[in-house]
Amino acid sequence: xxxxxxxxxxxxxxxxxxxxxxxxxxxxxxxxxxxxxxxxxxxxxxxxxxxxxxxxxxxxxxxxxxxxxxxxxxxxxxxxxxxxxxxxxxxxxxxxxxxxxxxxxxxxxxxxxxxxxxxxxxxxxxxxxxxxxxxxxxxxxxxxxxxxxxxxxxxxxxxxxxxxxxxxxxxxxxxxxxxxxxxxxxxxxxxxxxxxxxxxxxxxxxxxxxxxxxxxxxxxxxxxxxxxxxxxxxxxxxxxxxxxxxxxxxxxxxxxxxxxxxxxxxxxxxxxxxxxxxxxxxxxxxxxxxxxxxxxxxxxxxxxxxxxxxxxxxxxxxxxxxxxxxxxxxxxxxxxxxxxxxxxxxxxxxxxxxxxxxxxxxxxxxxxxxxxxxxxxxxxxxxxxxxxxxxxxxxxxxxxxxxxxxxxxxxxxxxxxxxxxxxxxxxxxxxxxxxxxxxxxxxxxxxxxxxxxxxxxxxxxxxxxxxxxxxxxxxxxxxxxxxxxxxxxxxxxxxxxxxxxxxxxxxxxxxxxxxxxxxxxxxxxxxxxxxxxxxxxxxxxxxxxxxxxxxxxxxxxxxxxxxxxxxxxxxxxxxxxxxxxxxxxxxxxxxxxxxxxxxxxxxxxxxxxxxxxxxxxxxxxxxxxxxxxxxxxxxxxxxxxxxxxxxxxxxxxxxxxxx
Numbered sequence: 001x002x003x004x005x006x007x008x009x010x011x012x013x014x015x016x017x018x019x020x021x022x023x024x025x026x027x028x029x030x031x032x033x034x035x036x037x038x039x040x041x042x043x044x045x046x047x048x049x050x051x052x053x054x055x056x057x058x059x060x061x062x063x064x065x066x067x068x069x070x071x072x073x074x075x076x077x078x079x080x081x082x083x084x085x086x087x088x089x090x091x092x093x094x095x096x097x098x099x100x101x102x103x104x105x106x107x108x109x110x111x112x113x114x115x116x117x118x119x120x121x122x123x124x125x126x127x128x129x130x131x132x133x134x135x136x137x138x139x140x141x142x143x144x145x146x147x148x149x150x151x152x153x154x155x156x157x158x159x160x161x162x163x164x165x166x167x168x169x170x171x172x173x174x175x176x177x178x179x180x181x182x183x184x185x186x187x188x189x190x191x192x193x194x195x196x197x198x199x200x201x202x203x204x205x206x207x208x209x210x211x212x213x214x215x216x217x218x219x220x221x222x223x224x225x226x227x228x229x230x231x232x233x234x235x236x237x238x239x240x241x242x243x244x245x246x247x248x249x250x251x252x253x254x255x256x257x258x259x260x261x262x263x264x265x266x267x268x269x270x271x272x273x274x275x276x277x278x279x280x281x282x283x284x285x286x287x288x289x290x291x292x293x294x295x296x297x298x299x300x301x302x303x304x305x306x307x308x309x310x311x312x313x314x315x316x317x318x319x320x321x322x323x324x325x326x327x328x329x330x331x332x333x334x335x336x337x338x339x340x341x342x343x344x345x346x347x348x349x350x351x352x353x354x355x356x357x358x359x360x361x362x363x364x365x366x367x368x369x370x371x372x373x374x375x376x377x378x379x380x381x382x383x384x385x386x387x388x389x390x391x392x393x394x395x396x397x398x399x400x401x402x403x404x405x406x407x408x409x410x411x412x413x414x415x416x417x418x419x420x421x422x423x424x425x426x427x428x429x430x431x432x433x434x435x436x437x438x439x440x441x442x443x444x445x446x447x448x449x450x451x452x453x454x455x456x457x458x459x460x461x462x463x464x465x466x467x468x469x470x471x472x473x474x475x476x477x478x479x480x481x482x483x484x485x486x487x488x489x490x491x492x493x494x495x496x497x498x499x500x501x502x503x504x505x506x507x508x509x510x511x512x513x514x515x516x517x518x519x520x521x522x523x524x525x526x527x528x529x530x531x532x533x534x535x536x537x538x539x540x541x542x543x544x545x546x547x548x549x550x551x552x553x554x555x556x557x558x559x560x561x562x563x564x565x566x567x568x569x570x571x572x573x574x575x576x577x578x579x580x581x582x583x584x585x586x587x588x589x590x591x592x593x594x595x596x597x598x599x600x601x602x603x604x605x606x607x608x609x610x611x612x613x614x615x616x617x618x619x620x621x622x623x624x625x626x627x628x629x630x631x632x633x634x635x636x637x638x639x640x641x642x643x644x645x646x647x648x649x650x651x652x653x654x655x656x657x658x659x
Contacts, residue, residue, distance in 0.1 A: 001404055001456040003645035006031045006638060008399040009453060012374035012382030013062055014322065014363030018070040018091070021367035023047055025055070025064040025073055025383050026374060028395065031638035035059070038635065042075055044093070047370060049390050055093045055232055066091065067115045072085070072174060074099070074111065074118060079198075086118055090174045097172045101199045106129065108215050111171075112222045114469055117248065119168045119216040119225045126161040131658075137171040148232035149560045153631045154600040164212040166227050168248055170201040170584055206246040206253075213244070215267060220274035223248055226256060228265050237560040238287040239264040258495075263298065264290075269323035269330070275322050275347075277330055278301040279316060288561040292444055292474070292481025293317055297330060302615045308349045312478050322416050326366040333361050335475045337421060338448045342373055343389065355387050376450035378406045399451060399535040405459050407449075412468075412502030418491075421476070422447065422468025424507065425459050431509035433464040434516070434538075434656045437500050441521030441544075443472035443492065443566070444481050453632065457645050462658035463640055464510050466503050470495030472522075486568040488577045489529040496526065497534065518648075519543050520593075520633065521601060528579035529610065531588040539655030541648060547605040548580035555602040583612045589619035591651045593644065595628035623647050 001008070007030060015026040024047055029040035042061050045052040056075070064075040068316040071091050079085045079098065083105035088098035100106050100395065102122035109120035125132050125165070129141050144151070144161060153159050179197040187193065207213050212230040219226065224245040233552040241264055243257035257277070264278040270276055278300065281293035295317030298305040308330075309316065315335040324331040326344065331354070334343045342355035342364055355361060359375040362382065366372070380396025407423035414420050427433055436458055440447050446469045455465045469475065471491040472484040485494050504512040517537045524545025531540045546552060549563040550571075556562065567577045575581040590613055592608035606622065613620035628636045632644065 001399065001402055001453065001460055003457055003642045003649075004033060005399070005402060005456075006453055006641055007033060008396075008402065009381040009451070010395040010399075011376070012362065012384055012393070012395065013064075014320070015365050015372050015374055015384055016064050016066045016073075017047075017365040017367045017370070017372055018066050019068060019367055020070060021047055021370035022070075023050070023091075024365070024372050024384065024392075025066060027062045027064055027075070028382070029060070029062065030381075031641065033638045033642060035561075036637050036639050040636075042073070043393075044091075045384065045392050047372070048386050049392070052384070052393055056089070056096065061087075063109075065109070065111060067111055067171075068113055069115050072115070072171075073212070074109065074171075076106065076109070087118060088118075088172055088174055093376050094174060097176070097178075098168075098199050099172050100169055100203060102167070102203070103132070104162060110216045110218055112168075112218050112248075113220065114222055116171055117168050117222070118171055119166060119248075121164050121166055121213060121216055121227070122203075123162040123164045124205075125160075127390040129161055131563075148218055148234050149237055150232055150557065152599050153557045154598065157597075157599070158213070160210070160232055163210055164214060164230070165208060166206040166213050166225060166246055168206060168225065169203040172200040176200065196508075201602075204250065205552060206248070206250065217268050217270055219245065219249075219276075220270055226268050226270070226276065228268065233348075233560075234307075236287075239283040239289050239290055239561070241265045243268065247392045257300065257305065263305060264293070264507035266295070267322050269325055271325040271328075271330075273306075273328075275325075277325065278305065279310070279323055280305070281317070281331075288565060290561065291485050291565050292478040294478065295321075297323065297332060299347065308347065309345055310349070311352065314343060314351060315475060315477075317474070320362055322363070324364050324366050324371075326371065327369070331364050331366060331371065332427065335446065337475055338423075338446060338469065339475075342371075342449070347606060351647060355385070358449050360448050376448075378449050379404060379451055381451055396451070403460055404451060404456055405457065407465075410499070410503055410506075412485075412499045414495055414498035416494070418471070418495065420468050420470060420495045420502075422466070422499050424464060424466050424503050424504075424510070425455050426464040426507075426509050427459055429509075431464070432511035432514075433462065434514040434652075434658060435464045435466055435500075435504065435510050435512070436652065436656070437496070437515065437537075438465055438467040438516045439496060439517070439519030439523035439526045440467070440469070440473070441519070441523050442474070443484060443488070443522045444474045445522075446473045446475045457649070458652075461649050461652070463652065464658075466500055466510075468496065468499040470499070485566065486573065486577075488566055489526065492526060494532060497530070514538060514656055516540065516652060517588075518543065521630070522546055524601070525579060528586075528590075529582070530577065531590065532582035532585040535587055537588050539651060540588045540590045541593060541640060541651060542590055542606075542609065544595060544598055544601045545579070545605055545609070546601050546633070547578075547609045549574050549578050550580075551604060551608070553602070557599045557606055579613070583609060584616055586613060586616075586618050589655050590621075591647070592622040593625075593647070595621070595625045595630065595632045596629060598632075620648065621651075
């Protein structure tokens with residue numbers, strides 16, 4: 001695929017299904033270069049085998065949820081100011097009506113069991129900030145007083161002065177009378193003009209104060225809303241999270257799960273019988289042990305939380321993983337060897353696979369025994385399937401019809417006998433092709449089998465691409481993931497190079513004398529670490545890298561715990577794992593790519609590394625993308641994504657030319 005073909009990467013969000021299983025609704029999303037943003041709408045498909053039809057025409061409609069009685073659909077859409085709000089429409093179609101008017105937009109939302117109320121989270125800005133006072137721009141705001149260990153977040157910015165709170169609002173009637181803007185009129189002295197109305201009912205706050213709350217789900221009787229508490233720590237990071245039950249009538253709250261339970265909760269679900277299920281991990285006695293976390297399904301019982309799944313047997317921590325109650329059981333996603341399968345778990349902990357193969361399950365829903373899922377595959381960024389039935393969409397057809405290569409799977413035995421799993425993707429023909437070694441971020445993440453634009457664009461340009469999931473990656477058991485804890489750049493270093501050498505030795509199509517290396521985030525770290533010790537690469541690209549653990553601690557939004565766990569706290573130990581400490585050994589021509597608003601791996605990581613390269617005379621260039629954060633390659637502005645590809649291909653054409 002070419003860089004501009006990112007417009008063909010149509011993904012499918014978490015689907016929703018009618019209570020009787022008669023239809024499903026899902027949202028699509030794709031980059032649009034002309035609009036310079038991701039765009040998408042809602043689609044409805046009758047089950048089990050109907051044809052999908054578009055039912056909304058917004059710019060970026062997303063996150064649909066069918067009401068408990070199946071008559072309405074709620075979803076998120078940008079309002080006139082571009083703020084995300086909940087809208088409600090008739091399930092058969094028609095004009096949606098706006099349900100919320102949150103000043104900063106909504107986060108999560110949920111239907112009440114009777115469908116009369118919607119709960120949602122929204123950030124509430126401190127008075128005088130973020131446009132709450134007309135004419136007061138950001139540069140004129142008062143200083144921020146920071147007393148805790150964290151204050152900002154990637155993709156958001158400052159967060160301590162805009163905590164996320166829980167609200168409830170009456171559900172509007174999609175068939176009700178619309179609101180009309182009042183016309184100008186001469187009014188009696190002292191008579192105020194009627195206010196312009198946007199929503200039918202005002203939202204009512206269930207929480208207040210400096211503490212944030214994330215996620216909302218109603219209890220079975222609708223009397224309470226469950227939410228996860230996120231309180232900024234004063235001295236030391238703590239990943240353990242309480243869960244509160246908030247009275248919908250405003251009569252107070254109760255702690256459903258305390259911090260002393262020792263769990264970091266990612267999601268809450270409530271089964272039909274009222275059982276509360278959690279996706280959570282145990283961050284250990286330190287409260288910050290997050291490396292290869294022990295993500296598992298828990299059930300809240302009278303004696304406290306009971307762990308149902310074994311985190312050493314299945315990995316339910318994939319980004320976007322969630323719980324779907326189905327009968328007396330629960331559906332979960334299991335990340336394994338570059339795939340994400342759908343599993344069904346009983347309350348006794350028995351696990352059965354219900355959807356597997358060359359897929360990455362991104363979302364699921366169930367009504368009775370009818371289960372649907374959104375999946376990605378080697379030739380599609382997203383489709384909707386009925387488990388045990390048909391694929392209901394063909395959204396990947398334009399991508400598959402173009403120039404797309406299905407990578408070949410490999411497993412190489414490393415120098416210490418350890419198996420390293422990965423892939424090689426090559427252009428058509430016999431070669432020999434120049435080779436680019438790609439390294440993923442994380443470290444506890446993984447390359448998968450879905451159609452990956454990073455690889456496909458390089459293959460289209462004439463490069464063979466080699467990539468693997470070394471030790472430290474996800475999907476191969478917790479021991480695999482934890483093996484580089486406070487030993488970064490050791491086993492992972494060996495695995496990546498051993499995989500490269502094994503593939504080069506076993507494939508005559510690959511030119512072992514012409515090899516480049518690139519990676520982003522942790523991949524940027526390992527790229528920078530490798531080129532300080534291996535000088536065989538024609539060029540390198542270090543992107544959004546974790547390059548100096550020392551300064552990372554005080555600049556990154558995860559600096560309060562990430563480095564402590566991965567590289568330790570002893571200065572000598574940190575230096576022994578730091579690319580910045582060995583930058584003086586780099587002679588490989590290096591392109592440094594970074595985003596201006598990256599608060600995960602802050603810009604200073606790139607600028608200091610680049611400056612060191614330039615000072616010592618190593619050939620180096622740097623490209624900084626304005627207005628982008630750590631997610632540029634995944635959800636950045638489409639034009640920037642294309643410009644990034646142009647820069648990458650230009651760099652390789654100069655340092656590793658094809659032909």
